[in-house]
Amino acid sequence: MLKYILLGFLNYQPLSGYELKRLMDESTSHFWHAYHSQIYTTLRKLDDEGLLESEEEGESDAKLQRRVYTITEAGRRDLLDWLGQPLAELPQVKEELLPRVFFSGQRETGAVLEELRRQRRMHQEKLDYYNALQPQHLMGIIDSEAQAQVAREVPFWAATLSYGKRYEAMYLAWLDETIDMIAGL
Amino acid sequence: MLKYILLGFLNYQPLSGYELKRLMDESTSHFWHAYHSQIYTTLRKLDDEGLLESEEEGESDAKLQRRVYTITEAGRRDLLDWLGQPLAELPQVKEELLPRVFFSGQRETGAVLEELRRQRRMHQEKLDYYNALQPQHLMGIIDSEAQAQVAREVPFWAATLSYGKRYEAMYLAWLDETIDMIAGL
DNA sequence: GACCACATGTAACAAGTTACATGATTGA
DNA sequence: TCAATCATGTAACTTGTTACATGTGGTC
Numbered sequence: 088m089l090k091y092i093l094l095g096f097l098n099y100q101p102l103s104g105y106e107l108k109r110l111m112d113e114s115t116s117h118f119w120h121a122y123h124s125q126i127y128t129t130l131r132k133l134d135d136e137g138l139l140e141s142e143e144e145g146e147s148d149a150k151l152q153r154r155v156y157t158i159t160e161a162g163r164r165d166l167l168d169w170l171g172q173p174l175a176e177l178p179q180v181k182e183e184l185l186p187r188v189f190f191s192g193q194r195e196t197g198a199v200l201e202e203l204r205r206q207r208r209m210h211q212e213k214l215d216y217y218n219a220l221q222p223q224h225l226m227g228i229i230d231s232e233a234q235a236q237v238a239r240e241v242p243f244w245a246a247t248l249s250y251g252k253r254y255e256a257m258y259l260a261w262l263d264e265t266i267d268m269i270a271g272l
Numbered sequence: 273m274l275k276y277i278l279l280g281f282l283n284y285q286p287l288s289g290y291e292l293k294r295l296m297d298e299s300t301s302h303f304w305h306a307y308h309s310q311i312y313t314t315l316r317k318l319d320d321e322g323l324l325e326s327e328e329e330g331e332s333d334a335k336l337q338r339r340v341y342t343i344t345e346a347g348r349r350d351l352l353d354w355l356g357q358p359l360a361e362l363p364q365v366k367e368e369l370l371p372r373v374f375f376s377g378q379r380e381t382g383a384v385l386e387e388l389r390r391q392r393r394m395h396q397e398k399l400d401y402y403n404a405l406q407p408q409h410l411m412g413i414i415d416s417e418a419q420a421q422v423a424r425e426v427p428f429w430a431a432t433l434s435y436g437k438r439y440e441a442m443y444l445a446w447l448d449e450t451i452d453m454i455a456g457l
Numbered sequence: 458g459a460c461c462a463c464a465t466g467t468a469a470c471a472a473g474t475t476a477c478a479t480g481a482t483t484g485a
Numbered sequence: 486t487c488a489a490t491c492a493t494g495t496a497a498c499t500t501g502t503t504a505c506a507t508g509t510g511g512t513c
Contacts (some may be wrong), residue, residue: 088371089472095375105317105492118370125473127494153492170372170379173387177394180439183363185303186273187341190280190355190430192425194355202358240457246450247374254365257442265431272427274500310501312466338464365484 088122089129094166097139097158100233108193114225117217117251130156138162144212155254188265196269203269207262214255222248274306274314275301281352282343285418299410299429302402302436315341338412356442371447373450381454388454392447399440404431 096102096110104127111121120128133139138161144153158166182231184206191199222245281287281295292320296306306314318324325348329338343351369391376384407430414422 088366088368090287092371095371098375104494105494115371115374116364117287117389118365118367118374120364121364122474123492124475124494124496125335129472130319131494132397137430141273149295151456158400167379168376170376172381174369178366178368179301179305180281180303180405181273181305181366182303182435184359185432185435186277186280186300187359188428189300189303189353190283190425190428192411192422192428198356205358206362237377240375242453243373243375243428246453249449250367250370251445253442258439261438268431268446288464289466308464309468309503314500316466419512449483 088119089125090133091127091166091169092119092121093133093156094127094158096154097199098163098166099237100230101155101157103144103156106228107156110225110228113228115247117254118247130154133162145170154188162263200266200269203262203266207259207266210255210258210262212258214252217248217252218253220248273304273312275318276351276354277304277306278311278314278318279323279343279347281302281399282341283348283351284374284422285415286340286342288329288341291413292341295410295413298413300432302439303432315339318347323350381457385451385454388447388451392451395440395443395447399437399444402437402440405433 092111092115093107096107102110104123107130108123108126111119111126130139130141134141134156134235138159139156140159141154141156144155187202188199223241225235225244226234227239276292277300280291281292287295289308292305292315293308293311296304296311315324316328319326319341323344324341325344326339326341329340373384374389408426410420410429411419411426
């Protein structure tokens, strides 16, 4: 999956690993997150497979060498193939708080409530953060040459941001319901 | 994480790998899923670490040997420790459909809409399935001796099921919004 | 006789996480 | 001079997925 996110961004313009990490943090991280270590190793792999090409920027003996990746035709084909493939099944959800709730029936309710209220504050913060974001904010990171092409993507970016907001709002409503339920036991 | 789900169920009563797989499929799978291969290997590991004990059921030379695991005192302590630990940060969400949407700005809108409508049908089915479930349904799988103890857990199981319903309802609303948005481009 | 549910495992691989490691540039 | 940001990588480990492999017992 990370593979296609990297190809997707590189389809807009050539970028370095560091820039890709920043882009992901500012845009895809609410539905797909990656550590820099995984990004760098995956870029190398895609380079080896011929889906990307790379070159080092700066003088040959400069200490600070940025490696900039460019998508190849093979990479573009792979990305478009993947985008066209239907998702066969619903992906498995993994949600860390839920197993704790599931097995919390024998815990002291005060401790459970405290934890859920802490969670509530964190989710509220996240929602506030999303509400402050503009989906166009990514345009600032992308080169001006690529912006005309990329402008058409803005409503799709906005759709994923909307998902983030709905998710956090749903989570808050569920926490409120669950807190009330436990408080009433 | 799987470790604690297994300990959580074994805290109710001794169970085999197969039974644990079934329990997970019927209860935790909407927030944590595992393949049988991972369940069997994890049980072995927990046995080696002394958090579980196991014995083979049936005659010594029987072909069909069920291995039944029992939680130890150390296992119970580990489970309770974990339940008491606050979740430091919000876990990273990983949602496979979103990266596709994010990079679909250059795709043909007809194909994107078709895929989203397919997704909509699948999420509707899932929601229908959750709505048909009773949170007590797990009681049927659990031994009658353990039921009195376990009855207190039912509202907590119900809370996780409620999460599943809210999640699917949110997803449907988001899909409707996104389908309308794309259809209007 | 075919199929399904029961029942348990290993092996190979892919993906994700944490820790280690280094060094430059810029601004307060 | 201290901290932050820029910038890139490797190593060790854990977790998760897919495929392989085997055999029983009951029922249609």
